[in-house]
Amino acid sequence: MSRPPSPTLPENSERMSSDRVKSTSNDPLHLQADVLVLGGGPSGAWAALAAAEDGARVVLADKGYLGTSGATAPSNTGTWCVPPGENRAQAVERRWQRTGGLADQRWMLRCVDQAYENLVKLSEWGYLFPQEDDGRLYIANLRGPDYMRFMRRRVLKAGVTVLDHHPALELLSNGDAITGASGVDRQRNRDWSIEAKAVVLATGGCAFHERILGATGLTGDGYLMAAEAGAHLSGMEFTGKYTLAPYETSLNKGLPYRWATFYREDGSPLLDANGEQVSNGIGERERDIAKALIDGPVFARLDHAEPALQDWLRRGQPNCFVPHDRAGIDPFKDLFRITLRAEGTVRGTGGIMLATADCGTGVPGLYVAGDAASRENMTGAVSGGGAVNSSWAIASGWWSGKGASTHARKSARNAFRSISKPLGEAGLRPAGNARANLRTAEIIEAVRAEVIPLEKNYFRDGTTLHTSSERLESLWNDVRQHLHAEGVDRVRSRETASITASARWSLASALARNESRGMHRRGDRPGNDPAFARRILVSGVDAITIGEAQISREGIAS
Amino acid sequence: MIEIVSASRCIECDICVKVCPANVFDAVPDSAPIIARQDDCQTCYLCEIYCPVDALYVAHRAEGHFPITEAEVEERNLFGSYARALGWKRGKAGGTEHDPTHRIRVAAV
Numbered sequence: 238m239s240r241p242p243s244p245t246l247p248e249n250s251e252r253m254s255s256d257r258v259k260s261t262s263n264d265p266l267h268l269q270a271d272v273l274v275l276g277g278g279p280s281g282a283w284a285a286l287a288a289a290e291d292g293a294r295v296v297l298a299d300k301g302y303l304g305t306s307g308a309t310a311p312s313n314t315g316t317w318c319v320p321p322g323e324n325r326a327q328a329v330e331r332r333w334q335r336t337g338g339l340a341d342q343r344w345m346l347r348c349v350d351q352a353y354e355n356l357v358k359l360s361e362w363g364y365l366f367p368q369e370d371d372g373r374l375y376i377a378n379l380r381g382p383d384y385m386r387f388m389r390r391r392v393l394k395a396g397v398t399v400l401d402h403h404p405a406l407e408l409l410s411n412g413d414a415i416t417g418a419s420g421v422d423r424q425r426n427r428d429w430s431i432e433a434k435a436v437v438l439a440t441g442g443c444a445f446h447e448r449i450l451g452a453t454g455l456t457g458d459g460y461l462m463a464a465e466a467g468a469h470l471s472g473m474e475f476t477g478k479y480t481l482a483p484y485e486t487s488l489n490k491g492l493p494y495r496w497a498t499f500y501r502e503d504g505s506p507l508l509d510a511n512g513e514q515v516s517n518g519i520g521e522r523e524r525d526i527a528k529a530l531i532d533g534p535v536f537a538r539l540d541h542a543e544p545a546l547q548d549w550l551r552r553g554q555p556n557c558f559v560p561h562d563r564a565g566i567d568p569f570k571d572l573f574r575i576t577l578r579a580e581g582t583v584r585g586t587g588g589i590m591l592a593t594a595d596c597g598t599g600v601p602g603l604y605v606a607g608d609a610a611s612r613e614n615m616t617g618a619v620s621g622g623g624a625v626n627s628s629w630a631i632a633s634g635w636w637s638g639k640g641a642s643t644h645a646r647k648s649a650r651n652a653f654r655s656i657s658k659p660l661g662e663a664g665l666r667p668a669g670n671a672r673a674n675l676r677t678a679e680i681i682e683a684v685r686a687e688v689i690p691l692e693k694n695y696f697r698d699g700t701t702l703h704t705s706s707e708r709l710e711s712l713w714n715d716v717r718q719h720l721h722a723e724g725v726d727r728v729r730s731r732e733t734a735s736i737t738a739s740a741r742w743s744l745a746s747a748l749a750r751n752e753s754r755g756m757h758r759r760g761d762r763p764g765n766d767p768a769f770a771r772r773i774l775v776s777g778v779d780a781i782t783i784g785e786a787q788i789s790r791e792g793i794a795s
Numbered sequence: 796m797i798e799i800v801s802a803s804r805c806i807e808c809d810i811c812v813k814v815c816p817a818n819v820f821d822a823v824p825d826s827a828p829i830i831a832r833q834d835d836c837q838t839c840y841l842c843e844i845y846c847p848v849d850a851l852y853v854a855h856r857a858e859g860h861f862p863i864t865e866a867e868v869e870e871r872n873l874f875g876s877y878a879r880a881l882g883w884k885r886g887k888a889g890g891t892e893h894d895p896t897h898r899i900r901v902a903a904v
């Protein structure tokens with residue numbers, strides 16, 4: 238593969254690539270590229286690599302910094318890693334059984350194939366995996382900070398132009414196809430716009446401003462951009478995933494609680510309905526803990542961890558112990574207060590619907606990867622956190638990058654001659670009079686009050702969903718009619734619009750799914766209804782349309 | 796959230812300004828960066844491990860300010876403690892080959 242020429246910019250330096258785009262003025266930055274990748278988590282990095290390998294000129298713009306941004310960088314992610322062979326089909330079948338019947342085995346199979354291939358690539362490229370006792374490399378785990386730092390180097394080495402701290406605000410379209418995006422360089426306060434023959438949305442999920450690892454930038458921006466371009470979303474009702482964390486901390490990592498027992502505030506053991514003490518918080522028992530947390534404070538202690546395991550946990554998941562060490566707590570001996578952190582679509586499964594096998598959205602020139610895409614094909618109604626999502630980020634990143642570069646090659650030589658129009662509305666161009674007294678922090682708090690509390694979103698019911706929906710309609714009206722900002726403040730106003738829109742889609746889908754399935758728990762509709770063994774699609778920004786769920790299944794070609 | 800940029804340790808390289816995914820710091824000419832947007836901090840601890848001289852301290856409280864003095868952080872040897880646990884040194888990555896997470900996953904089943 239030859240090294241693609243860098244788009245209108247000089248050679249990439251090892252570190253701090255955006256330094257290369259030095260400018261002394263606030264003049265807008267204009268670039269042209271074959272493929273523009275929005276988002277610099279694992280899926281965006283893999284998309285950029287795949288497109289560059291095809292010879293495309295690639296620009297990657299991230300809201301934060303490629304290497305530390307997104308949900309993977311601060312975490313330690315287990316992948317779904319199944320070596321080739323007969324066991325693969327069985328592994329897929331077994332995993333499918335847990336997806337509430339909504340996953341698609343063809344996508345699952347091709348995902349494990351591609352993810353495995355790329356994990357092997359990582360090892361060949363020099364990422365240092367640990368060894369098992371028999372000397373074989375253990376490639377099924379990627380340590381977030383190291384993995385993403387490694388990916389940054391690889392992406393720069395492939396000749397990709399990386400723009401850090403360049404959040405995208407909106408897509409551009411010539412009426413027929415997506416022709417680029419524009420945004421703001423938030424550290425220099427200047428606008429940028431990039432004309433591209435294809436755009437990959439790799440902007441991650443929406444965590445509704447919950448303070449979980451990596452989530453500040455994960456505000457559903459890609460969902461809003463895609464919906465404005467006419468794409469469908471799917472599975473947005475699956476936002477009922479929560480993970481345990483020490484109280485008031487960002488450490489939403491469930492694994493250590495496998496060895497926890499749980500207590501009430503007075504130190505008495507937390508008991509389940511059968512009078513047994515609740516332990517192992519990452520399985521069936523999570524529901525008991527959620528109920529108890531609605532009643533009052535809950536405490537935990539990792540007292541089932543043997544000394545050898547304590548050592549592995551400390552060395553293998555060191556960030557889980559940072560809050561305890563700083564608070565002066567020994568979690569294996571002391572009780573510590575816990576909470577359940579909402580994870581929106583990050584560990585939920587909803588997102589932009591995939592229309593084609595190369596991760597096209599159905600909108601010409603627009604591709605999607607990772608958490609920005611619906612992960613129902615992979616994991617249905619249950620969370621793909623803990624293995625599937627990271628493999629999906631690798632595989633879908635790769636496919637979307639290939640899909641986008643193929644599209645770029647095919648598109649007209651004069652692609653850049655057409656007139657492009659920006660598609661962004663809410664948060665950028667209010668439909669009514671701009672109102673200066675509209676506070677983004679207050680809007681986000683009001684949205685959170687509907688989609689975060691356990692009693693509304695972990696345990697759902699039709700009446701509550703309805704009331705929440707009405708509140709969100711009125712918030713949306715404020716956002717759409719009156720929210721406006723200038724310069725760098727547009728990032729926050731656009732995030733506010735994206736969070737509000739994502740919440741609306743989530744509640745509309747949750748109301749439409751008139752049953753319980755996976756992480757969608759309707760107290761008024763307990764149990765699966767076979768009539769709902771299908772996808773719920775939503776589209777539209779101001780007026781929301783619930784789509785024919787079968788469409789998505791028809792669209793899957795493999 | 797991020798609480799301390801130690802002026803006595805900082806060598807003013809501005810790496811933290813660039814790598815913080817939440818754009819929390821502002822560079823200041825001839826001085827250590829300042830914490831300009833503390834409330835945007837996502838408590839990911841990543842600035843700490845990128846800092847070449849362990850001059851940053853992120854408190855464990857993710858919601859709101861958590862007052863702590865530089866003297867206490869020094870005394871409890873907390874500067875750079877997360878980097879040491881990972882095997883990162885002077886802002887350089889390292890340690891993945893010693894990650895025992897596979898043993899945890901086997902035990903978790």
Ligand SMILES: Cc1cc2nc3c(=O)[nH]c(=O)nc-3n(C[C@H](O)[C@H](O)[C@H](O)COP(=O)(O)OP(=O)(O)OC[C@H]3O[C@@H](n4cnc5c(N)ncnc54)[C@H](O)[C@@H]3O)c2cc1C
Pocket residue numbers: 275276277278279280281298299300301302306307308309310312313314315316317403404405406439440441442449450451454455456458459489490583584606607608609621622623624625626627628630
């Ligand atoms: C604590 C935690 C632990 C996890 N552990 C596991 C695990 O063990 N196994 C597993 O399979 N999965 C795990 N996951 C899920 C996994 O991290 C995600 O599936 C994965 O990070 C998705 O990759 P992504 O690139 O699609 O999104 P992200 O990594 O979230 O990256 C999205 C990127 O988009 C950027 N962005 C957002 N908006 C814009 C915009 N407007 N313009 C430009 N850029 C933008 C962000 O800055 C970010 O860099 C975990 C998640 C969390 C939170």
Ligand code: SF4
Pocket residue numbers: 800801804805806807808809810811812827828845846847848849850851
């Ligand atoms: S990374 Fe460390 S040394 Fe460099 S400016 Fe930031 S605090 Fe100072």
Ligand code: SF4
Pocket residue numbers: 796797814815816817818819835836837838839840841842843853
């Ligand atoms: S902890 Fe993370 S978000 Fe906070 S200042 Fe450091 S790098 Fe930035």
